[in-house]
Amino acid sequence: MLSKKDNERLTRVGPGTPMGELMRRYWLPAAFSNQLAADGPPMRVKLLCEKLVAFRDTRGGVGLVDERCPHRTASMYFGRNEECGLRCVYHGWKFDIAGKCVDLPSEPRGSKLANKIGIKAYPCVERGGVVWTYMGAPELAPEFPDLEWTRLPDSHKHVSRHIQECNWLQGFEGGFDTSHLSFLHSGAADHETRAIPSKYEVVPTDFGFVAGTGRELPNGEIMWTANVMLAPFHKIIASVPAGAHVWAPMDDENTMLYSVDFHPDRPMSEAELERSMSYRGIHTQNVPGTDRAIANKDNDYLIDRAQQASGASYTGMKGLGVQDCGIQESMGPISDRSIEHLGVSDTAIIKIRKLLLRALKDHAAGAPLPGMKAASYRVRSAHFKTAKGVPFARDMRSHVDLDGLLAAE
Numbered sequence: 141m142l143s144k145k146d147n148e149r150l151t152r153v154g155p156g157t158p159m160g161e162l163m164r165r166y167w168l169p170a171a172f173s174n175q176l177a178a179d180g181p182p183m184r185v186k187l188l189c190e191k192l193v194a195f196r197d198t199r200g201g202v203g204l205v206d207e208r209c210p211h212r213t214a215s216m217y218f219g220r221n222e223e224c225g226l227r228c229v230y231h232g233w234k235f236d237i238a239g240k241c242v243d244l245p246s247e248p249r250g251s252k253l254a255n256k257i258g259i260k261a262y263p264c265v266e267r268g269g270v271v272w273t274y275m276g277a278p279e280l281a282p283e284f285p286d287l288e289w290t291r292l293p294d295s296h297k298h299v300s301r302h303i304q305e306c307n308w309l310q311g312f313e314g315g316f317d318t319s320h321l322s323f324l325h326s327g328a329a330d331h332e333t334r335a336i337p338s339k340y341e342v343v344p345t346d347f348g349f350v351a352g353t354g355r356e357l358p359n360g361e362i363m364w365t366a367n368v369m370l371a372p373f374h375k376i377i378a379s380v381p382a383g384a385h386v387w388a389p390m391d392d393e394n395t396m397l398y399s400v401d402f403h404p405d406r407p408m409s410e411a412e413l414e415r416s417m418s419y420r421g422i423h424t425q426n427v428p429g430t431d432r433a434i435a436n437k438d439n440d441y442l443i444d445r446a447q448q449a450s451g452a453s454y455t456g457m458k459g460l461g462v463q464d465c466g467i468q469e470s471m472g473p474i475s476d477r478s479i480e481h482l483g484v485s486d487t488a489i490i491k492i493r494k495l496l497l498r499a500l501k502d503h504a505a506g507a508p509l510p511g512m513k514a515a516s517y518r519v520r521s522a523h524f525k526t527a528k529g530v531p532f533a534r535d536m537r538s539h540v541d542l543d544g545l546l547a548a549e
């Protein structure tokens with residue numbers, strides 16, 4: 141359990157909140173690159189409780205600006221994206237991707253007003269088919285994290301996103317709630333049901349931690365699953381193909397979850413792509429033109445009670461993505477962690493909270509934060525065995541350290 145005060149501190153992400161300000165020290169995913177065409181329609185983006193508009197200008201650069209025009213607050217979403225800038229359609233004021241006012245046609249010729257006017261704009265980079273933005277103080281911008289999946293060609297990965305209608309931390313914690321795999325996701329069609337783990341270990345690192353879930357084999361060896369948590373909201377999933385998630389907070393009660401299947405060293409096979417696109421795994425089938433899953437809270441996630449009763453599916457919901465979304469949203473828009481009862485299987489969740497509370501303290505004190513170096517993110521998830529009695533921490537590094545693995549190849 142967590143005090144109500146700490147629950148508030150960890151979950152609220154608006155400007156000026158401790159967590160919102162901490163999140164602004166990291167690169168955040170804002171959109172897919174292919175959603176923005178040069179001089180094409182702008183799109184709405186919501187991040188950390190701010191309403192923004194993204195557009196790609198004539199030269200191919202991406203702008204992410206305040207939705208409100210600084211003149212009389214009309215929405216820039218309706219703007220004209222033309223000749224290297226976005227023009228508000230109310231009175232024609234135009235801004236470039238850096239937020240500079242480049243035309244002010246409604247004012248008298250010779251007006252100096254344009255020199256004083258700008259629209260709030262956040263810098264963007266494109267990596268792995270995703271537009272990422274940095275919303276913090278410019279002088280504190282970290283290097284872009286060297287996440288393996290963001291460096292792969294399109295053929296090696298499948299990336300999707302969907303909205304979770306609950307707070308970001310609920311989703312993030314769910315990603316490290318390893319014992320739920322044996323329950324929530326069990327059922328013939330969606331997931332191979334695995335034995336309930338008996339060991340839970342967490343090893344802190346400079347980027348976050350590696351969480352080990354151990355299952356004892358009949359010969360006494362331990363089969364470990366090592367999932368990786370990278371500050372502030374990334375996960376590398378130990379699966380085949382490998383997986384990744386990013387829980388980007390849109391506001392306090394909505395999260396954009398990016399989901400990735402990837403192979404570090406080969407293209408995805410047709411069978412793997414077919415599985416990704418059949419929505420049995422972490423991807424959801426969305427209402428066309430939106431980021432909302434077709435199975436959502438308004439239709440009880442299309443729960444099939446007959447499937448549930450037959451045992452073919454533990455939940456009666458189709459696909460891991462919908463099952464996670466459904467159950468995490470069922471905890472409320474912001475779950476009340478002061479009334480929980482946690483067990484040993486919640487070890488990684490407790491660790492996430494400690495790590496984030498520590499990061500909030502360090503941020504307030506101006507101390508170093510986890511994951512500020514690009515190279516820290518050069519890690520993989522892993523499955524490996526240890527002999528009886530060998531601690532997870534002893535062997536873990538050689539299985540997750542990407543540079544070590546590449547050198548050994």
Ligand code: FES
Binds near residue numbers: 209
């Ligand atoms: S409100 Fe945008 S130009 Fe006037």
Ligand SMILES: [Fe+2]
Binds near residue numbers: 314320324325460464
């Ligand atoms: Fe899950």
